[in-house]
Amino acid sequence: MSIARTLAVTRRIINQLRHDRRTLGLIFGAPILLLGLLGYLLRSEENTSLTLAISNQDAGAGVVNAGQLLTSKLKQSVGIVVKDISGDVREAVRNGTVDAALVFSPTFSADLLAHRPVAITVLLEGSNPSQTGGAVLQLQRAVMQVVASLSASVPGGTAPPQVRINPDLIYGSLNLKPLDYFAPALIGFFAFFLIFVITCVSFLRERTQGTMERLFASPITRGEVVVGYMLGFGLFAMIQALIIVLFTTLVLQVNYTGNLFLVFLVTLLLAIGAVNLGIFLSSFARTELQAVQFIPLVIAPSFLLSGLLFPVKDMPGWLQGVSDVLPMTYANSALTDIMIRGKGLLDVLPEFGVLLLFAALMVVVASLTLRREVA
Amino acid sequence: MSSGNGQAPAVEVSGLVKQFGAVRALDGLSLTIPRGIIYGLLGPNGAGKTTLIRALIGLVRPTSGSVQVMGYNVLTAGAQVRAGSGYMTQSPALYSELSVWENVDFSARIFGLTDGGKRKERISQVLQLVELDQRANTPVSNLSGGMRQRVLLACTLVHQPQLLLLDEPTVGVDPQLRYSFWRYFRTLADSGVTLIVSSHVMDEAERCDRLGLMRAGKLLAEGTAAEIRARAGTANLEDAFLQLSGITPLPASDSGGGDRIQQ
Missing domain, CATH: 3.40.1710.10 (abc type-2 transporter like domain)
Incomplete structure (x- = not known):
């Protein structure tokens, strides 16, 4: 074993990371962000x-x-x-x-x-x-x-x-198990998380492999690209949502009271928002590695702050503010309302509206951040 | 096609400047290319060839200057310009999971070949042309670099563009196929298609009707291969290029009558 060669590899790694400031920031910054969030949440839980x-x-x-x-x-x-x-x-x-x-x-x-x-x-x-x-x-x-x-x-x-x-x-029964409570929120979370990561990376690949340049050398418009992506991934999001909902209810035998079709609809709406969020955020990453870094930055806060683990009303005020702008919070609330509280479409209409608005807003910002120009 | 002028030159560029930060990729370039010819863009790496090609179809927004393609202003009528153009990128930008056929089919659909029967016929045609009809169902990830280059050409040609922008199209293509590429380019030019081909292979340059020698974002010389050789007073294009760009001073040159281009 040659020490010189080994150290050459080490030295190269150090240089690569030195040049990738974003990854460096993530390595040092993400733990602080996530631990900080958890700290605040658990501290407020104590009090x-x-x-x-x-x-x-x-x-x-x-x-x-x-x-x-x-x-x-x-x-x-x-x-x-x-x-x-x-x-x-x-x-x-x-x-x-x-x-x-x-x-x-x-x-x-x-x-x-x-x-x-x-x-x-x-x-x-x-x-x-x-x-x-x-x-x-x-x-x-x-x-x-x-x-x-x-x-x-x-x-x-x-x-x-x-x-x-x-x-x-008032809702549920003493027989309600933790899984029954977590299932609605988890349904939404997995749909959001997986669809976001897949869209973000595949859109980024379109740019890195150069096919985006060729695509934009055609008469296609930015809106056509974004909506086309949304429909394509939306189809898979739909199948995924169906599988998630059926698996949780049929195989895991989660107790639920509401309408499963509504559960499916909320999940799909959230996933469509995730597709467009993925396209939007992919403009801010240059490599797949950087795209994956959106997971701790975007997905983890969604997980912690949407009320899945910690009730939103027990959070410190400023975290509630963050929670209020996360689409996951609304999906979570709608899904729990439907599955545990047995609420109908009219009761969750506000959440539906927010999710729809989020999806639409993301289509617009994704289209706007997309550039035909190569540089 | 309202603002398009059927008689306008294929390309009319004037005073084109493109600044990328501190780098001036195009430095006040002016150029006119008539229709139906093969125009060769020659120059070293970083001369601005790719930037110029991108500017022609609106993939690069000029810092200043104007770009007219087929009589359309690319800034205001980019969609028309792009619909009638085919751009073959330098890197084999293909969807590697998709098969050869699926890649070409996607290009065809994007360019508006909506009629299924006609599209199929056209795809078969271009695949035969690049000799990949036997590989139609092979995923692109299984192809060699030269084959990918051929798929890319098929994608570029499938919608029968009137202007072809080919950025180093024969890199990685074996000599035999290169010969057939160029024979086909000639056929296309004869049928009225304008081709702009960037290259740094000088024997390819000899096949072009006109040449533009680029360096540092400027056009150093312009004309037929013979004109350029004569202007530089050299026997071959390679020397002419070196001479004109002032990279290597040539040994004693009589430069009789040659209107030297000043750097």
Whole structure:
């Protein structure tokens, strides 16, 4: 083994990377970007407390109103924020104003004093099984603590009261598995990711192998090239979307409630946006290596910030802003709405609109960034 | 074809300048090429031959100067110019996954050969011409460099362009096929097609009707091969070119009557 030859290879690698500033930037910059994002997301996850609405229908028993006492005690509990909701608490849970709502029944105090088993209904949104489980546990712990301390102060309340938490899910069921929750978002993510990478690289190859120059030596217009690409890759995106949807539902047996055709439609729309994003971004890469670098820069933030792993509403404000401009966020929201919450076309129309707008916008910017001129 | 002039020269370029950053690829070049001839563009690498060819079909936007092709201003009527032209790039720019036939078929469709029957007939014709009709279904990735060059020529010819821009078309082509290429170029010129061929092979230059010698973005000399030899006072084109570009000073030259071109 010749040291000189070995070092010649090493030296060449160093020189190549020195000349490819973009790759160099990626090697050093991408970890900071991705770790930074994850850091912010996980940090904000730690600090999130459960926001709670309380509907106290307790009629009380004499001077004692256990519902009221419980409410004021819960307000002092760590990790729980009680919000005063004037209207329907079910609606507040549904639209995400609060994470959960406690409902004390009219006979709550009476039952407690009579040492009858009492059930506190907890209203939960229910679409995210890990959140549901976490919230139920947290509430169980908090309520038990509060009830125990109360029972000591309530006259005659010597035996520990039997209080049960009774979860009432607006969407889904307690049988909802993490896979059921992640499936809708993953369907969208894989369609987006794969179609983007394939289009971006094949468009770039058209430029590097010189066929783009020949193409533009014909009467073809930029719009014709972009739309032609979109239709071609769109066809494969369609087949891919079909396979993804059928595999998740038939083979993985993911639980879903909504219309599968709508799922297919959202996935296709997202993939068409991905085709045009691929064409657009390929103008900013000179080599396949540089095109692949868009994965950590474009795809990873889509993965982290679209609400797939971390709920958008728990993110720091500026990250929510980023999340708001990612097409994945809307696809994710639409797909979850359809598959878990069983919503129909009308409910996800805004998301549809955004995805359509994104696809159209990308056609325009891809056409505009495409240059007939060689240099 | 409204603004096109049937009697206009194939190419009329005047004061053409193209600046790429600090590099002046074309430096005030003016040139007129009549129709129906083979025009040879000669010059060393970096002389601006490819840039000039690209400017003729709007792939390079001039910094200044005007370009008229077949009577059309390429800046305002680029689509018409491109529809009637065939450009054979220097590198064999083909879709390597596609077969020979599929590559030529794509070019044909892009140039508007929409009639299926006529298109098929035309593709068979050009494939026979480049002697690849037996290889129609072979993927381009399996072909040698010379064969790819032939596929490229087939792609360039398939829509029967009136102006052919061939950027070093015979690189990597064996002598026998080169001979048949040039015989076909002559047939095309005789039928009224204008061919602009860049080359640095001097024996090919002898086959051209007129020649333009380029260097550093300028036209050094222009005329028939005989005229250029006479002007330089040399026996062959190669020496004439060296003489005119002032690269190698020739040994004692009488330069009798030769109007030397100043650098």
